[in-house]
Amino acid sequence: MSLTPGLRKELGFLSISAIGSGLVGWLLGRLPEVLLISVILYLVWHLQQIIRLNLWLKEPKQHKKPYAVGIWSAVLAAIESLRERGRKRKRKLGRMLSGFQESTNALPDATVVIDSSGEMEWWNVPASEMLGLNRKRDKGRKIDQVITDRVFLKYLAEGDYLRPIQIPAPVDSGISLEVRVVPYGKGKRLLQARDITRLHQLETVRRDFVANVSHEMRTPLTVIHGYLETMGDSDDPSLADWQHIFGQMRQQTVRMQRIVGDLLLLSRLETSQGEGGQTVVDVPDLVKSLQQEAINLSGDAKHRITVDIDEELWLFANPDELDSAFSNLVFNAVRYTPAGGGITLQWVLTESGPCFTVKDTGIGIDNEHIPRLTERFYRVDVGRSRQSGGTGLGLAIVKHVLTRHNGALRIESEPGEGSIFTCSFPGSRVREAESGTVSAVTKT
Numbered sequence: 001m002s003l004t005p006g007l008r009k010e011l012g013f014l015s016i017s018a019i020g021s022g023l024v025g026w027l028l029g030r031l032p033e034v035l036l037i038s039v040i041l042y043l044v045w046h047l048q049q050i051i052r053l054n055l056w057l058k059e060p061k062q063h064k065k066p067y068a069v070g071i072w073s074a075v076l077a078a079i080e081s082l083r084e085r086g087r088k089r090k091r092k093l094g095r096m097l098s099g100f101q102e103s104t105n106a107l108p109d110a111t112v113v114i115d116s117s118g119e120m121e122w123w124n125v126p127a128s129e130m131l132g133l134n135r136k137r138d139k140g141r142k143i144d145q146v147i148t149d150r151v152f153l154k155y156l157a158e159g160d161y162l163r164p165i166q167i168p169a170p171v172d173s174g175i176s177l178e179v180r181v182v183p184y185g186k187g188k189r190l191l192q193a194r195d196i197t198r199l200h201q202l203e204t205v206r207r208d209f210v211a212n213v214s215h216e217m218r219t220p221l222t223v224i225h226g227y228l229e230t231m232g233d234s235d236d237p238s239l240a241d242w243q244h245i246f247g248q249m250r251q252q253t254v255r256m257q258r259i260v261g262d263l264l265l266l267s268r269l270e271t272s273q274g275e276g277g278q279t280v281v282d283v284p285d286l287v288k289s290l291q292q293e294a295i296n297l298s299g300d301a302k303h304r305i306t307v308d309i310d311e312e313l314w315l316f317a318n319p320d321e322l323d324s325a326f327s328n329l330v331f332n333a334v335r336y337t338p339a340g341g342g343i344t345l346q347w348v349l350t351e352s353g354p355c356f357t358v359k360d361t362g363i364g365i366d367n368e369h370i371p372r373l374t375e376r377f378y379r380v381d382v383g384r385s386r387q388s389g390g391t392g393l394g395l396a397i398v399k400h401v402l403t404r405h406n407g408a409l410r411i412e413s414e415p416g417e418g419s420i421f422t423c424s425f426p427g428s429r430v431r432e433a434e435s436g437t438v439s440a441v442t443k444t
């Protein structure tokens, strides 16, 4: 083992002391006692050095450091070098942290760091402005005491952060925020908020415009349709040559009335928020009535329309919205399946939750169209859709209704073979059949 300079000094000091005290002991004729006393003194010296070291390490500013003698000079030099390295690392981390804070402060979006107990640890300048945070007052406060919006509290509690939410800013309800929570580390969360007031206003203008135009068109269309019917029923010989034209005009007004109706329904679905109007729905009864309506619609085409229903499976949902969504799928199946084809309506509980499935042996859909089918007015074959009375809005309505019920639409199809449309709902919406309850679906 090679001796370090400190250890060498210490051993030198120890040897001199041993020789010195040996000599003194020999001269006094009390060698053991003198040697014992010098060992005790040596130990006391090191003990007081250890006590000084302990105090100095704990509070370096208030206590003096041990004497840098012998081995202690090496120990103290090593401690100083460790401390210097620590100081350098701290300075580097400090520089990195302030660089990070400067860059997040420069971002237009609000960022808040939330610890595992929901308390706010740090936030950037835009967060102070958007959420009205004050560094002195709010550090360590819980985020749910700052943002108390009901939608946000639900979002935070449920922990399903895949989709962002839209809420009014806590400082000004006229400002719309898009808020997203991102979990990271051990139970930590990062909250991001973006000012989407302008986007929100544009969206509102668009929605109101469509709703107003549709609403305004309703009355003139009813009047025109009424007159056309009257003229169509007239026995006046001077109108005889016009009957064919009147018939076509009537057809077009019916089509426009359907479009207006669907547009109004879509804008209602977009504007109404929350779970208003939701109740326990007797879905088996709804599916059976849809089967009957599908048979009526099929008429001479004589489709084979069968059902497979779990009679005990009811659902917590909005009955009218459910009726709109399911009937769109069922009527589509009738309209896009050639005469004599088969259609199955299924309502069962699967592993992924309750599912309503419409399966047909119809014309099918090419794969390339499937991702776009739920867009408004998207049709694979515009002519065919119009001819069969389609508005191009049916699947958009289905998608909206399912989103409002935390559900999803799955479309599988094979051209020339048929299609399967599946509406799946979360298991939490399942309710048991109530005996003696009247169907909750109201037909308009």
Ligand code: ADP
Residues within 6 Å of the ligand: 328, 332, 333, 336, 337, 360, 362, 363, 364, 365, 373, 378, 379, 380, 381, 385, 386, 389, 390, 391, 392, 393, 394, 395, 396, 419
């Ligand atoms: P439309 O009123 O035109 O039927 P939808 O939104 O209901 O509008 O459907 C969009 C398009 O999806 C339809 O135009 C049609 O091309 C296609 N489609 C929907 N359902 C079926 C089906 N069961 N079989 C084949 N194609 C379908």
